[in-house]
Amino acid sequence: MKAKKYNNNDSGFLAVFITIVKTYLPFFLRILPASLRRCITLAFLLLSSTVYAQQLPFAHLSIADGLEDTVIFAIEQDKQGFLWIATRTGINRFDGDRFWTYGQNDGLPNNLARDILNTRAGRLWIASERGIAWFDGKKFQTLTDWPKNVSARVIKEAADGSLWVATYGAGLLHISAGQSPQILETFDRSSGLPSNRVRSLLVDNKGNVWIGMSGNIARISQGQVQTIQWHARRTEIRTFYQHSDNEIWVGTRHGIFHFVDGRFLPLDLGMDLSKQTINTIKRDSKNTVLIGTRDFGVYQYNVNGQVKHLDMKDGLPDNSVNSIFQDNEGNLWFGTYGGGIARLSTSKVLNWKAQKGLPNPNVYAITDDHTGCIWIGTNGDGVSRLCNQELTHYTRDDGLPHNKILSAMIDHNGTPWFGTLQGISHLQDGEFINYDQDNGLSGSVSYHLIQARDKTIWIATNNGLNRFVDGKIVQFRRIHGLPDHRINHILESKNGDLWIGSANGLIRYHQGKFSNWTTEDGLPANFINDFYEDEKGGLWIATNNGLSYFYNGVFKNWRKEQGLPHNNCTVILPGKNDEIWIGTSRGVAIFDGNDFTVITAKEGLVFDLVNRGAGYRDPEGNIWFGTGEGMSRFAADFKPGDSNPPPVHLLSISNNQTQLAIDDIAQIPQQDSSLHFNYSAISFQRAPDVNFRYRLDNGGSSKWRETRLRDLQINSLAAGEYTFEVTARIGNGQWNDAPAVYKFRVTPPFWKTTW
Known part of the structure; x- marks a missing residue:
């Protein structure tokens, strides 16, 4: 040939x-x-x-995901664990799965929000274009004595719980804490500030208040205003940062400066930032300094003095980064100017x-x-x-x-x-050598090929199985005992048998004879996409209707109900510690024998749709997946996000579309009982793995019921006193032992009431 x-x-x-x-x-x-x-x-x-x-x-979140706007000014986390995002057109609250939007109709002074602060007491404050407001759990409450038409730019907390607010027009405002916040004092030009337009603000570890303006820096120490001489090129002071050694840094339109011997000097970080606008400077849990810039992405400066640059080519959605935040799971969040937010x-x-x-x-x-x-x-x-x-x-x-x-x-x-x-x-030797049906192949579409230990090449096609050895092709089709001509995958087992995945079940080629197993024998589906053999000789099988394990002639199956993200399993690979990695049409699942951990585009996968057979484990143990929009490589030492029980919160309760107060015991007429519960469990890394269970108890021993839904409707209850409980876990991990609880009473109609 x-x-x-x-x-x-x-x-x-x-x-x-x-x-x-x-x-x-x-x-x-x-x-x-x-x-x-x-x-x-x-x-x-x-x-x-x-x-x-x-x-x-980077996991990107934008308007299509529920984000209010793609221009992000600030990111913060409240005491319950929700993430809050300040945008040009409102505030978002996020639990890892859903966004809620708050604006002027919810009490905000203005939809353009520039900063967010979560105080040590757990109160959430917003600095907006027309003043500040705090969240009371339902809506925002505003400061009644805020100066008219003045923009709030930055809000910081002092050691005593009071607030400092940088404004654009009224200088610096000092706000009291407590149930009825009010302005305590104002620092402006009449107090010694060089300008009433304050751009940036910092309360340092000693209680000094640093104030940044255009070309000027002031400091309030023990109630006295002091102007700090600026000896460098006149520039806007955009952000302050206090380093781990207590040194004060400032980000400007011309790089970073630090406060040394009573004056600010250019800071040498081993890179030239003198022509870059610095929007924000933050430090993460590893003491790495993160510098967000306008148009040039992010710089990471670690404790060893090493610098790494990240921009759109590394996965950021936009090169202008306004805010950086690290949540209590350790995730890094990047708020951009026009690209939404990104989580790493x-x-x-x-x-x-x-x-x-x-x-x-x-x-x-x-x-x-x-x-x-x-x-x-x-x-x-x-x-x-x-x-x-x-x-x-x-x-x-x-x-x-x-x-x-x-x-x-x-x-x-x-x-x-x-x-x-x-x-x-x-x-071979720079030349492609090709074989098709003219050269003896039984079918032109070649779905899979392997080389056996005896160096024979086996080829799976749309029209039968082929063996290629010594330049000759031998065909196997129905007339040779092959149960089906559509062959998807081939595997040589440890004992030398050939396992064949077809469109009509599992096939074994043993000593020249074919055997066949189908759904009638326990397979979840006859269409097999991929498989691999474990150390025991068991076969893990990816089908288009679930995962299966074949051992000693018995199939054990898993589907979406058991934790798979989708029933169409396209790839199956061995991981470390006996883990099984399964590619599906809705992401990747890691199976440890008991629990599935789901990884989607929100958890780092390049795209949710993993193509059939597009998986590979390299010699170093790295796991590769080919998808509809790119390729992902998971390092051999990759670990999924934390599986600690997530915090659970009741968000709203209504009866016949009438909102009920969560902290009150409602009286609900029996003939009108139609309760709707909306709840949340907060997880950013493992949101697809969140499972809930709930029970409605009226004095008996009510059983827990499991669900993946975040809304629940309960109708036609008998009269009595009830307690509704809901809790959550990650995958099949530990349930949160502090469920969210709501108590209510269903009252009988008057004709059933004892007189």
Whole structure:
């Protein structure tokens, strides 16, 4: 049999050309007109898009998720655990699953909110364009003596619980704490401030109040105003920060300065920030300093003095970062100017998307050649090789038989093989050697291929099973005993048998004979997408209707009801400590034998839809998934988010659409009883894994009922006294032993009342 050959000797020309251009382009551009420079620079950026880049698993939240606006000014967490987000058009409260929006109709002085403060006493304050307000649990209450038409910019708490508020027009206001807050004193030009327009504010560890304006800094110490001389270039003081050594830093329109020997001097962090606008400076739980900028993303400065830069190419939704916050789960939140918010929960996941080098984000196959290079098959744009931090692409123009790649594997000699929509191919000495039906394949669509220990190549096609050895192809079809022609997956077992996943169940090829198991034998579905064999010889099977384990002739099955995110299981891989990783149409599930931990795009996966068979575990134990919008790699030491019991809260209770006070014992007429409960359990990393249980007790021993719903309707109750309880857990972890409780009384109609 003579295979078709296509020469690929010129495939490296583009990479060489790009290298030459990168070297000489800066010198060449200097002598060209500005308009021509822009055109050439744009052309080069498009040409060099094949350069490899990876992204951190930022989870993006925007208007489509329920966020009020994409311009974020502040992020804070209240004492109950809810996240609050200040935007141009209102305030959001977030529990990891749902957003609630508050605006002027809910008591805010203005919808444009610039800052949020959660005091040590647990009161939540908002600084808005027309004053400040606090949240009483239902709506916002405003300060009655706030000066007219004055914007509140920043709000901070002093050691005694009083508040300091930076305003744009009335200087600095000192507000009392307590049930009826009011203005205690005002510091403005008449008090010695250089300006009544205050941009930034800090109350330091000694109780000093630092005030930032345009080109000026003042400090209030023991009630006295002192102007701090600014010896550098006049600039806006945008933010204050107190470092771990108590040194005061300021972020300006021209970088960062620090307070040394009574004056502010440029701060050297080993990078030039002198031309950058600094919006915010925060410190995380690892003492890493996070610097949010306008247009240049975020800089991370760790305790060892190392600097890391993050921007949109690393996964941020926008390069202008206004606010940074770390919640009590350890998640980092980034509020941007125009890109919404982003959450970063782990650095143990890396993502690749189309705009980061992949020509097509729809990844169907992943493998590696054990030299550090990853081979990626795409749905329509051929093969990409990820090697030495660069991507190289191969298509039909380079000799592939088709650009839709359905499977990939590396043989014992290190040669890559590919199953395509038009036969199989392998790359040898720079040439693609192709085989299709003209060369003996039973079907042109090659869904999967493996090399057995005896070096035989087995090929799964749309029209039967094929064995390729010594340049010859042998077909297996129904006439040879094969139960079905649609073959999806192949596995060589430890004892040398061949396991075959088909569209008509599980097939074993043993000593030249085929055996078949279907739904009639206990399989959850006949369409098998993937499987793997564990150390005991048991077979874990991913079907289009659930997960199955086949051992000693018995199937044990799991579906969505048992914790899978979706019944269509597309990939199955072994993890560490006997964990099973399952790719589905709605994310990835990690199964430890008892519980499923779900990972979606909100937890770091590049996209929720994992393609059939697009999974790989590399020699280092990293887990790879190909999805409809890119590729994710989970590090071997990746750990899912915390599974501690989440806090549970009753949000609202109504009867016949009439709101009831949660802290009162309601009297509900029996003939009108139609109760609606709305509740929440707060988890940001593990929101898809939250499970609830509830019970309604009226003096007996009512049983708990489990649900994944966050709303519950109960109708037609008998007269009596009731206690409603709801609690939650992560996956099948420990239930929160402090349920949310509501007590009420259902009263009988008057004709059933004892006179």
